[in-house]
Each structure stands twice: as structure tokens, then as C-alpha cells.
């Protein structure tokens with residue numbers, strides 16, 4: 001049991017943090033060795049199992065990430081961009097695999113992650129589910145098969161606490177559509193329409209974001225032409241799909257050389 005790879009979960013009290021902790025506890029391939037929360041959080045200093053309303057797990061929530069990472073083989077991190085950048089440097093220092101689910105990172109943030117990936121394995125994806133990563137491949141193929149008579153729109157829906165838009169998944173799907181079309185997403189991306197926008201520009205890839213209630217995550221890629229529409233859809237009905245993917249990524253990462261990877265690498269898609 002103690003030879004199993006040790007995993008630290010950051011953002012332990014979060015929606016994904018708690019799901020990850022349950023997933024690791026139920027796994028016979030990994031063990032939880034640390035739980036990190038931000039300074040001042042009321043879980044810090046408490047046993048994580050008890051803080052989650054269950055039995056003690058022997059893991060005390062800490063606000064000292066490096067101390068926790070030093071005892072781990074992998075860190076699973078679904079937090080916020082600033083925290084993830086800090087954790088990337090610390091995980092590299094501790095030589096731990098860093099699995100990043102955090103979304104909303106800027107181009108500059110991603111450049112900084114690349115530096116950390118010189119020294120450590122980083123697996124990052126805006127969506128860790130098998131279904132969405134398959135949808136990414138399908139989107140690329142459909143976009144390659146159709147010309148710009150088919151307007152591409154990525155439509156996403158999430159819960160009312162989500163802070164970033166478009167979602168990380170929507171951006172992955174938009175990127176896949178752009179790749180399929182052989183264009184750069186930054187040249188054709190159309191976000192946040194409001195007011196007198198003018199007619200849709202041929203070849204643009206549009207994004208729409210819905211926020212409400214407890215929606216876990218829903219993504220449509222619509223190809224709309226005169227007389228027909230094709231819609232590729234993924235609906236997440238349980239956050240465990242993301243947590244299972246993240247744990248798979250952490251275990252896969254243990255056998256890789258330093259560098260930046262995604263779920264397509266992990267799943268061999």
C-alpha cells in the first residue's frame with residue numbers, strides 16, 4: 001500500500017479538489033499524501049477527511065505547498081491561474097509530476113509554464129474527460145471535411161460560480177476546429193457579440209457562454225450552413241470524469257521525461 005505513488009491535491013476544498021480526493025481514496029493505484037489550500041482558509045490545519053465531513057484520513061490540510069510536494073510523486077492542481085503558476089515552479093523543484101486542470105490562463109501564463117516544463121513533467125488540459133478529448137479529435141476531422149460555408153460556433157454552459165469564459169474546453173474545441181480548417185484561432189476567433197455587430201464574418205469561429213445554476217459542463221460545436229446543421233455535443237453529468245482523467249494523467253506522467261503534455265498524449269488518441 002505504502003509503495004503506491006503519493007499524490008498531493010491542491011485546492012482541496014474546491015468542487016474539483018474534493019472530487020479528486022474521493023477519487024484517489026477509492027483508487028488502488030495511488031494514495032493521498034497531501035492536501036493544500038490557500039493561506040487563511042479554514043480547512044488549513046484540519047484533517048482533510050474530517051473537513052470533508054467524513055472519517056479522518058491522516059492527511060492534514062496545509063498552506064505550505066513545497067513541504068507537501070516534497071513527499072509526493074505527483075501534484076493534481078485544479079485551482080486558479082496565479083496559484084497554478086506558483087505550484088508549477090514548486091512541483092518542478094520537488095521533481096513531482098504536475099497535472100494542471102486550471103483554466104483561464106493567459107498566453108503569458110502558458111509561456112511561464114513552458115519554462116517549468118524544462119525541469120518537470122506537466123500534463124495540462126482544459127478538460128480531462130475521455131469524452132471531451134474524443135470530441136476534440138472529432139471536431140478537427142469535421143472541420144477539415146467542411147468548408148467555410150459551414151459557420152462554426154462553440155457553445156458552452158457551466159454553473160454560476162465559474163469565473164472564466166470561454167471555458168478551457170471551449171477553447172480546446174475552437175483550437176481543434178481552427179486546426180482542422182488550417183487557420184490560426186487568434187485570426188478567426190469571434191467572442192462576446194453585443195450591440196450592432198454586423199453580419200457574421202465568413203470563416204470566423206464564434207464562442208458563446210451560458211452560466212447558470214449547477215450545470216457541470218456542456219459543450220456543443222455547431223457547424224451551421226444553409227439548409228442544415230451538424231452539432232457535436234458533450235455533456236458532463238458528474239465531475240468524477242475530470243478527476244478520473246486527472247489521476248490517469250498523474251500516473252502516466254510518472255514514466256515520462258520532462259516536458260509539457262496533454263490528455264491526447266495520455267489517452268493515446
Ligand SMILES: NC(=O)C1=CN([C@@H]2O[C@H](COP(=O)(O)OP(=O)(O)OC[C@H]3O[C@@H](n4cnc5c(N)ncnc54)[C@H](O)[C@@H]3O)[C@@H](O)[C@H]2O)C=CC1
Pocket residue numbers: 010011012013014015016017036037038039041078079080082083100101102103104125126127128129168242
Ligand atoms: N480541466 C478540467 O477537466 C477541469 C477544469 N476545471 C477548472 O479547475 C479550476 C477549479 O475549479 P473548481 O474546483 O470548480 O473551483 P473552486 O473554486 O471550487 O475550487 C478552487 C479551489 O482552489 C483553491 N485555491 C485558490 N488559490 C489557491 C492557492 N493559492 N493555494 C491553494 N489553493 C488555492 C480555492 O480556495 C478553492 O478551494 C477552474 O479553473 C476550472 O475551470 C474544473 C473542472 C474540470
Ligand SMILES: O=C(O)C1=N[C@H](C(=O)O)C[C@H](O)C1
Pocket residue numbers: 103126127158159162166167168169170216217218
Ligand atoms: O469550471 C468548471 O466547472 C469546468 N471547467 C473546465 C472548462 O473550463 O472547460 C472543464 C469543465 O467544463 C468544467
